[in-house]
Amino acid sequence: MTFYNTLQESEACLRNFDAHEISRGSVIRAVESESCSPERLLTLLSPKASDDLELMARKAHEITLRQFGRVIQLYTPLYLSNFCDNQCSYCGFNARNRVPRKTLTLEEIEREAAYIASTGLKHILILTGGSRPHAPLSYIKSAVRVLKKYFSSISAEIYALSEGEYAELAAEGVDGLTIYQETYHEAVYDRVHKAGPKKDFQFRLEAPERAARGAFRNVNIGALLGLSDWRRESFFLGMHAGYLQDRFPNVEISASVPRIRPHEGDFSGFEQVSDRDLVQMILALRLFLPRLGITLSTRESPRLRENLIPLGVTRMSAGSTTEVGGHTIACHDAEDASQFKIADERNVEEIKAMLVARGYQPVLKDWMRL
Amino acid sequence: MEDLFRVGGREFQSRLLLGTGKFANYAVMKKAIEESGSDIVTVALRRVDPGSQADNILDFIPPQCTLMTNTSGARDADEAIRIARLAKAGGAGNWIKIEVVQDNKYLLPENLETLKAVEVLVKEGFVVLPYMSPDLSMARRMEDAGAAAVMPLGAPIGSNRGIKTRELVEIMVREIKVPVIVDAGIGSPSQACECMEIGCAAVLVNTAVAISENPVQMASAFRDAVMAGRRAYLSGIPEKGGLSGVASSPLTGFLGDEK
Numbered sequence: 343m344t345f346y347n348t349l350q351e352s353e354a355c356l357r358n359f360d361a362h363e364i365s366r367g368s369v370i371r372a373v374e375s376e377s378c379s380p381e382r383l384l385t386l387l388s389p390k391a392s393d394d395l396e397l398m399a400r401k402a403h404e405i406t407l408r409q410f411g412r413v414i415q416l417y418t419p420l421y422l423s424n425f426c427d428n429q430c431s432y433c434g435f436n437a438r439n440r441v442p443r444k445t446l447t448l449e450e451i452e453r454e455a456a457y458i459a460s461t462g463l464k465h466i467l468i469l470t471g472g473s474r475p476h477a478p479l480s481y482i483k484s485a486v487r488v489l490k491k492y493f494s495s496i497s498a499e500i501y502a503l504s505e506g507e508y509a510e511l512a513a514e515g516v517d518g519l520t521i522y523q524e525t526y527h528e529a530v531y532d533r534v535h536k537a538g539p540k541k542d543f544q545f546r547l548e549a550p551e552r553a554a555r556g557a558f559r560n561v562n563i564g565a566l567l568g569l570s571d572w573r574r575e576s577f578f579l580g581m582h583a584g585y586l587q588d589r590f591p592n593v594e595i596s597a598s599v600p601r602i603r604p605h606e607g608d609f610s611g612f613e614q615v616s617d618r619d620l621v622q623m624i625l626a627l628r629l630f631l632p633r634l635g636i637t638l639s640t641r642e643s644p645r646l647r648e649n650l651i652p653l654g655v656t657r658m659s660a661g662s663t664t665e666v667g668g669h670t671i672a673c674h675d676a677e678d679a680s681q682f683k684i685a686d687e688r689n690v691e692e693i694k695a696m697l698v699a700r701g702y703q704p705v706l707k708d709w710m711r712l
Numbered sequence: 713m714e715d716l717f718r719v720g721g722r723e724f725q726s727r728l729l730l731g732t733g734k735f736a737n738y739a740v741m742k743k744a745i746e747e748s749g750s751d752i753v754t755v756a757l758r759r760v761d762p763g764s765q766a767d768n769i770l771d772f773i774p775p776q777c778t779l780m781t782n783t784s785g786a787r788d789a790d791e792a793i794r795i796a797r798l799a800k801a802g803g804a805g806n807w808i809k810i811e812v813v814q815d816n817k818y819l820l821p822e823n824l825e826t827l828k829a830v831e832v833l834v835k836e837g838f839v840v841l842p843y844m845s846p847d848l849s850m851a852r853r854m855e856d857a858g859a860a861a862v863m864p865l866g867a868p869i870g871s872n873r874g875i876k877t878r879e880l881v882e883i884m885v886r887e888i889k890v891p892v893i894v895d896a897g898i899g900s901p902s903q904a905c906e907c908m909e910i911g912c913a914a915v916l917v918n919t920a921v922a923i924s925e926n927p928v929q930m931a932s933a934f935r936d937a938v939m940a941g942r943r944a945y946l947s948g949i950p951e952k953g954g955l956s957g958v959a960s961s962p963l964t965g966f967l968g969d970e971k
Contacts, residue, residue: 705759
């Protein structure tokens with residue numbers, strides 16, 4: 343039994359759920375309830391519930407304060423390589439895109455690390471494209487050995503690995519894994535992943551549980567909003583996070599809520615997800631899973647990010663670049679080789695100042711290797 | 713008569729211990745600690761960043777306070793032991809609150825792993841205060857292993873639900889010789905007062921102060937509530953009278969007036 347089986351059961355719940363039957367009373371009951379039933383999550387995500395976002399927001403804010411306090415943990419991504427063997431229609435690293443490709447040398451990684459560390463950040467997320475030959479596990483492990491000197495916590499967002507490989511990475515000092523399913527809709531998944539090793543839906547879907555078994559402390563999942571109906575994606579994301587929390591109680595589970603951003607290559611045919619939709623999704627996740635970490639990247643605008651903080655966000659990126667060597671090496675005037683365009687370009691100091699002004703403590707260190 | 717709180721071979725005035733997580737900033741946290749009158753504060757080592765000039769939490773702990781590092785984030789005895797050793801090596805002293813959690817949904821403590829960590833760390837000379845689920849036999853084992861106090865939870869961390877475990881904590885208060893300190897779940901001063909009234913030696917509060925609209929004022933409210941509860945306990949709280957009157961047919965009436 344893996345989440346693949348649970349996904350199929352959840353599909354049945356979704357089919358049997360009639361959103362038209364949801365009354366205001368059932369929305370209010372769902373807000374107040376502590377049940378983990380799929381029907382409760384579906385109710386919180388329903389069109390009817392969107393009439394009561396303020397009610398949901400008040401409860402979500404109160405839960406978030408009690409569970410996590412007035413603090414936001416900060417991190418920044420560090421792109422090691424943008425070589426990719428996949429053809430994902432929503433991504434700037436798509437193998438068919440003619441963009442400059444690069445894999446950082448260990449010396450370049452050290453330069454990037456020293457720069458990022460000088461901003462005070464202690465948590466780093468390393469990323470690669472989906473190309474094993476250009477960024478093999480041995481290379482990632484070497485990178486981690488360099489980064490350990492600068493950061494107290496290292497997470498990785500890389501191509502899906504086997505359980506044994508995840509354990510190797512954890513043993514090397516990586517404590518967290520971020521991996522997005524992109525879409526829980528198997529047919530859409532097959533359509534947007536035109537070619538490459540990432541095409542294997544089930545192998546991707548089961549990666550978070552392999553990582554949890556492989557001794558990671560944190561596992562962060564996500565769906566790329568815009569590939570398919572956001573309500574459906576949010577429902578399966580919530581079910582996936584709940585599944586992981588139940589089976590791996592000693593792993594901290596968190597979720598990202600990324601909306602598709604413009605990128606190099608084809609950018610069309612995606613579904614619109616409004617700010618209001620995004621808010622309902624965050625609120626529903628918080629109410630459904632009070633201890634779920636919620637990560638908000640620089641894909642969203644400064645104004646929206648600030649307003650989303652009290653609704654349930656626990657972690658934000660700061661001083662981000664989605665380019666390989668974007669901190670110290672890449673020439674920003676050159677051809678665009680970023681994975682996607684970021685919307686919040688503020689540096690770490692600016693994000694810290696914003697959080698303080700909003701009554702939140704920016705937390706730069708929340709773990710250390712033991 | 714002075715009523716000092718004796719724990720770990722030392723004497724303290726205050727019976728309110730304060731946690732330092734969840735505050736909006738360290739300046740407010742510092743003021744809240746000062747206003748609370750707390751003599752013992754607990755800090756998660758995971759949050760300590762000695763390399764940071766501006767953001768080192770330890771710089772905001774009033775110097776007169778005893779620092780009790782906690783092992784937040786530890787998933788087993790081994791990790792808790794390592795965190796304790798790191799804290800000591802880093803100059804954070806030898807007072808340690810053991811917190812071992814294998815359950816990220818409710819943050820409930822894992823008593824068996826906690827006991828293992830107590831056994832090791834006491835032998836290494838730490839003053840050990842384990843956070844635990846209120847279980848009498850486990851508390852006895854922790855006491856036998858040399859724990860300086862036991863810290864049963866009142867309700868899950870951050871729940872603000874009060875002392876939902878009252879019956880079990882009262883049994884611990886009666887049976888355990890080291891101080892019993894209620895840690896976690898205390899959401900309001902009246903709940904802290906209740907803990908003190910039933911004879912707990914102290915309470916540890918964090919969330920209720922840190923997330924209040926006015927943490928400094930809330931800290932003083934907890935200070936007063938803990939003192940009130942303690943004084944009431946020392947005064948001997950009369951048993952509550954029942955609502956029913958004297959039974960019309962006394963159960964021992966058949967004995968007559970003979971003595």
